[in-house]
Amino acid sequence: MGHFITSKDIPADGEHLKKGALSKWINICGLVALVGIIASVWLLFSGNEAANTASDTVAGRYAYSWLFAFAFFISFSLGGAFWLLLHHVSNSGWGISVRRLMENLASVFPWMGIIAIPFLFPQVQQHLFEWMNRHREVLGSVTSYANAKEILHHSYGQFDHMLYAKAFYMNLPFWLGRMIGYFVLLGGAIYILKKISLAQDTDPEPGVERLKKSRKLCAAFLPIFALTATFLAFDLLKALDFKWFSTMYGVYFFAGCALNGMALLILTSILLRRAGYLQTVMSPEHHHIMGKLTFAFVVFWAYVTFSQFFLIWYANITEETSYFLLRNTGNWNIANIALVFGHFALPFLFLIRQDVKKNPALMIPITIYLFILHALDHYIIVAPERGPSLTVGSEAGASLLPSGSVVWLDILAFVTVGAFFIFVYLRTFTKNSLYPCRDPRILESANLFN
Amino acid sequence: MNTKRVYGYLAEFKSASALYKAAEKVRDAGHKKWDCYSPYPIHGLDKAMGMKKSILPYLVFCGGTLGIITAFALAYTTQVVIYPTVVQAKPSNIFTTAAFFPIMFELTILFSGFTTLFGLLALMGLPRLNHPLFESRQFARTTDDGFFIAIEARDPQFSSEETKTLLEDVGGSNIELVEEPAS
Numbered sequence: 001m002g003h004f005i006t007s008k009d010i011p012a013d014g015e016h017l018k019k020g021a022l023s024k025w026i027n028i029c030g031l032v033a034l035v036g037i038i039a040s041v042w043l044l045f046s047g048n049e050a051a052n053t054a055s056d057t058v059a060g061r062y063a064y065s066w067l068f069a070f071a072f073f074i075s076f077s078l079g080g081a082f083w084l085l086l087h088h089v090s091n092s093g094w095g096i097s098v099r100r101l102m103e104n105l106a107s108v109f110p111w112m113g114i115i116a117i118p119f120l121f122p123q124v125q126q127h128l129f130e131w132m133n134r135h136r137e138v139l140g141s142v143t144s145y146a147n148a149k150e151i152l153h154h155s156y157g158q159f160d161h162m163l164y165a166k167a168f169y170m171n172l173p174f175w176l177g178r179m180i181g182y183f184v185l186l187g188g189a190i191y192i193l194k195k196i197s198l199a200q201d202t203d204p205e206p207g208v209e210r211l212k213k214s215r216k217l218c219a220a221f222l223p224i225f226a227l228t229a230t231f232l233a234f235d236l237l238k239a240l241d242f243k244w245f246s247t248m249y250g251v252y253f254f255a256g257c258a259l260n261g262m263a264l265l266i267l268t269s270i271l272l273r274r275a276g277y278l279q280t281v282m283s284p285e286h287h288h289i290m291g292k293l294t295f296a297f298v299v300f301w302a303y304v305t306f307s308q309f310f311l312i313w314y315a316n317i318t319e320e321t322s323y324f325l326l327r328n329t330g331n332w333n334i335a336n337i338a339l340v341f342g343h344f345a346l347p348f349l350f351l352i353r354q355d356v357k358k359n360p361a362l363m364i365p366i367t368i369y370l371f372i373l374h375a376l377d378h379y380i381i382v383a384p385e386r387g388p389s390l391t392v393g394s395e396a397g398a399s400l401l402p403s404g405s406v407v408w409l410d411i412l413a414f415v416t417v418g419a420f421f422i423f424v425y426l427r428t429f430t431k432n433s434l435y436p437c438r439d440p441r442i443l444e445s446a447n448l449f450n
Numbered sequence: 451m452n453t454k455r456v457y458g459y460l461a462e463f464k465s466a467s468a469l470y471k472a473a474e475k476v477r478d479a480g481h482k483k484w485d486c487y488s489p490y491p492i493h494g495l496d497k498a499m500g501m502k503k504s505i506l507p508y509l510v511f512c513g514g515t516l517g518i519i520t521a522f523a524l525a526y527t528t529q530v531v532i533y534p535t536v537v538q539a540k541p542s543n544i545f546t547t548a549a550f551f552p553i554m555f556e557l558t559i560l561f562s563g564f565t566t567l568f569g570l571l572a573l574m575g576l577p578r579l580n581h582p583l584f585e586s587r588q589f590a591r592t593t594d595d596g597f598f599i600a601i602e603a604r605d606p607q608f609s610s611e612e613t614k615t616l617l618e619d620v621g622g623s624n625i626e627l628v629e630e631p632a633s
Contacts, residue, residue: 306551313548316538352511449493 005446009280014201014433017277022426029423036416040066043409044118060127061386061406065413066118067128068382071237072375072414073421074112075253078229079261080105081190082254083293085225088193088211088218094289096445097281100435101265101272103194104428110187111424115417119236120179131163131170131242145171159243170242178235186228189221197436206438229254240385244323248308255304259297260374263367266290270360272434281435281446284358289450291357294370298351302344326384335380343373375414383410454629457582458484458602459613460589461622466492469597472620473498476599479616483605487589487598506569513565514558521557525550582630589628600628 043062084102087095095102118124125132134157138148145167152164163170193214200210230250238249246252266287272278312320327336347370356362386406436442463469466488473486477500486495529535529550534542540549571577583589583600592598599622601613610627617625 306548310548310551314538314540 005280005443007443010437010442010446012437014435014437015277016433017429021275022430026423026426026430029419029426032419033416033423036412036419040413040416041118043412044124045121058409059123062409062413063118063124063127064382064386065406065409066115066124066417067236067240068378068410069413069417070112070115070119071233071382072378073115073417074109074232075257075374075378076261076264076421077105077107077109077112078225078232078254079257079259080265081109081186081225081261082229082258083261083265084190084193085218085222088214089222091215093441093444094286094448094450096439096441097278097286097435097448098265098269098290099197099439100433101268103190103197105261105265105268105425106190107194107428108421108424109190110183112421113183113187115420116179116183120176129239129242131166131239132172132175134160134163135170135172139172145173162243166242170239175235178231182228182232185224186221189217189224192217193221198432200436200438201433203438206440208440211440226254229257237381240382241323243319245320246308246312246323248304248311252301252304252308255297255301256374256377259294259301260370262290262294262297263370266294266363267367270364273360277434281442283446283448285448285450286445287360287363288354288357289448291351291363294367295348295351295357298344298347298370302340302348305339327380332380332384335376339373339377339380343377347373379410453632455632456603456610457585457628457630458600458605458608459617460583460586460598460600460626460628461617461620462588462591462624463597463599463622466490466597468621469599470495470498472599472622475620476601476616479607481601481605481607483602483608485600487583487592487596487600489593489595489597504573506566506573509569510562510565513569514562517557517559517561518554520561521554522547522550524557525553583628585630586626586628588624588626 040062044059044066046059080102083095084099084106086092087099087102119128122132122136134152135148138151138155139145142148142151149164149167152160152167155161155164196210196214196217200206230253233250233253237253238244238246269278269282269286269290273282309324312324326332347366350356350362350366350369356366461472463472469486469488470492473495476484477498486492486499488495526547530542530544530546536542537549540546588596589598590596599617599620601608601617605613607613614625614627
């Protein structure tokens, strides 16, 4: 416990990073991202051949790499948005000291829309989303969507009736609208929350109005987040195999978001404290709470992931098993079993002790370990779909381990999107105070004891 | 003939903060067998009393591990070894384990829960029918508005004068020597 922190200990203008403290990293990441994006655009939009064998082209393989990197990095910012919204809506006091970090992480989300732009182009979509290919094929001969739906209805194509039944949701205009809606609505929500929070920092007479306003707004924003996280996962990841069913998929994606969002918040706060910031407002107690939430979501992730597998495995229905048949074959099965122990059992044992959660020297490797396993998790979601499927030839899928050239494409996409993510994330730290210094409850949070 | 045995000294304190500060001083005086009594939990009092961390978490971890092993052994022995049961073309071997997970989960929780409850009762010496402090009339107020410290006679540092002086020095009032009927 020791010294009780009072308002005298907290500077009126908060703590700011030293000017140029991050500029070296921002410049490096910005440069890497710029070069990577130029190379990626060239890879994605050159060398396309006819649609049916397209997945074997470099562009086809790279589309999957890009999707993997995008899904991995957007999950951090979605996690940040979740913790920010939850913190406001539950009227929490403990995390005021780290709320600005949540806001910074969440505010990366709208920028990730730039990475999603390639998914809007048919040249990229044709490799990823087979249902779009069939829709375009049918639309080619008719003028309106209603007519296209009728053609699907009366077609004898193997999966056309499923496309007809799902047409209310899986159609091109609605898909495009949703993609834009996710980034505009949730991005707008995050922007509004951050703006309210920043206005408090300079208000000479700060009161509780902004807290109350944020709480009310968040009650409305939380459903937007839930829909965005769920249907973003449906539209980009689950739709890789449109004939597959799983009601657990949205919450499965969300569990990874919340877990790794919190892990990244822990890592960020530890690095800031190591650099000499956040000394008065944060204590090991904050790391204890954040570690507990990480621990909880390690268990939640395992619970949800196993629930999805278990019901499908037990029921053994043809429409549902395809996902796990692919992923429990050959080398993918080894990776999947590694996930059981690496993503659940080991972190469970790491994080179960209180002194580990309060020890920054141990939490840095643990959070990085969680990121690596999260990357494996998302790789298993995306990469196997590069293999054999309904319309794409079997040659690419013949070897279950990704061939050498594919791994290099994955690494290029990962580094590019990662550099872009870090570039945007670090830039959010440069302008504002590192914590909401005039929040009415900053003292409550600084003197946290649990 | 009725003989009585000294249990220890009981002292009352005005408030939770007075109790907290007194606890720190009693701790620093080096007493081991003593306890604080208050109508509600006081944050940080365990630190002020210098209490060590409980060993209960380790017991619960062992209980949970025992639960998961028990469940796996139970399910595996009955479903695979003794009476292989083929359900919906599922294998009857080590890969059946996925079907055992709910049982493994349940028994882990059950054994952990039991270890928590019974380990807690055992560590606290509960249940017991009576406590020597119930001999004191004023002690009943600990469930209402009284804050007390009791230093037991079996404490190595206990002495009839010095302990009383210590309790007076740390701000205790209504200091009482509690005696229990020897059985």
